[in-house]
Amino acid sequence: MDQKDIFCDDYAIWKQNGTLIYENQHAGAILTFDPIIPGQLLVFPRRHVEDLRELGSMESRGLLCAIPEAFEELQRIYDTDVERVVAFYEMVKQKPSFEKAGHCAEKMLSHPDLRIMPTGYNSGGNRGKEAGQTIDHLHFHIFPARKERPGVVSAMDALLKSL
Numbered sequence: 390m391d392q393k394d395i396f397c398d399d400y401a402i403w404k405q406n407g408t409l410i411y412e413n414q415h416a417g418a419i420l421t422f423d424p425i426i427p428g429q430l431l432v433f434p435r436r437h438v439e440d441l442r443e444l445g446s447m448e449s450r451g452l453l454c455a456i457p458e459a460f461e462e463l464q465r466i467y468d469t470d471v472e473r474v475v476a477f478y479e480m481v482k483q484k485p486s487f488e489k490a491g492h493c494a495e496k497m498l499s500h501p502d503l504r505i506m507p508t509g510y511n512s513g514g515n516r517g518k519e520a521g522q523t524i525d526h527l528h529f530h531i532f533p534a535r536k537e538r539p540g541v542v543s544a545m546d547a548l549l550k551s552l
């Protein structure tokens with residue numbers, strides 16, 4: 390894969406510096422380093438697996454429950470401390486761990502939705518290089534949706550209808 394396994398390599402650092410916004414016994418969640426929309430999250434199993442079928446039943450449950458729970462935690466952060474989201478993008482802009490992350494952080498900081506509470510989300514995973522997967526460690530993306538910007542699946546529908 391193109392990128393190093395940040396989920397295994399950086400977990401301890403994320404836990405220390407506040408990048409990890411949610412964890413349970415089996416899974417964790419962080420704000421995405423190269424998001425397309427503010428508040429975009431990555432949810433991943435704490436144990437290194439490449440495929441969902443490698444997880445035990447408790448681990449699968451922990452990972453799947455982490456998706457709505459991490460989103461609720463994101464909403465709580467937006468409600469009580471939205472500057473934490475802004476500070477994350479500021480940090481990535483100052484010290485991007487890869488080139489694209491710096492550009493994305495800059496975009497997020499001037500995005501009109503930066504401080505707007507997400508009220509829904511789309512989630513999904515990329516499997517295979519041709520689908521956009523860049524890290525071998527299993528993970529799911531959470532794309533926040535807002536009233537004025539109804540989410541990636543709606544955007545995809547509109548795009549497909551226009552083709």
Ligand SMILES: [Zn+2]
Binds near residue numbers: 394398436
């Ligand atoms: Zn890993």
